[in-house]
Amino acid sequence: MGFPQRSTEEASSAVFVGLEARLLSGNYTCPRCKARVPELPCECHICGLTLISSPHLARSYHHLFPVPPYHEDSKERAEEAAGVLIRQPAMRDEVPTSTGSYCFGCLREVSQPGAAGQLHLTLRCGRCKQVFCFECDAYVHEQLHNCPGCEFGGT
Missing domain, CATH: 3.30.40.10 (Zinc/RING finger domain, C3HC4 (zinc finger))
Structure with missing residues (x-):
């Protein structure tokens, strides 16, 4: 599981992003292979690392560690x-x-x-x-x- 960085490039400097190679200005960079992905959560199309943001993890925490049934x-x-x-x-x-x-x-x-x-x-x-x-x-x-x-x- 990785936490990618949001690209801080200007809107005028669009780059090809993701497996479909869409031309976008906003993207995230995979911390392992530096590939660019358009949105989160997703799986990196190059190295397969699961990419999420910390708010995504916080919202899904109770699904990862549920209370055992009584x-x-x-x-x-x-x-x-x-x-x-x-x-x-x-x-x-x-x-x-x-x-x-x-x-x-x-x-x-x-x-x-x-x-x-x-x-x-x-x-x-x-x-x-x-x-x-x-x-x-x-x-x-x-x-x-x-x-x-x-x-x-x-x-």
């Missing part, structure tokens, strides 16, 4: 995670609930039946072992692109 919580997994959470500083001690099981994202109690009388689907992060409700799981994976439990705990 696992549906089970009784055994909840007991295993409880042992890990005891050893970690967490907000769990600061928010009293009747059962102690709440979503780390929205603080909604997830072990109590909802309005329809059914238990909420709970999911658990494999790294930080925090519990999340279905809505927060969707928000983390589709919008936020960072696990709040991992960010809070420093894992």
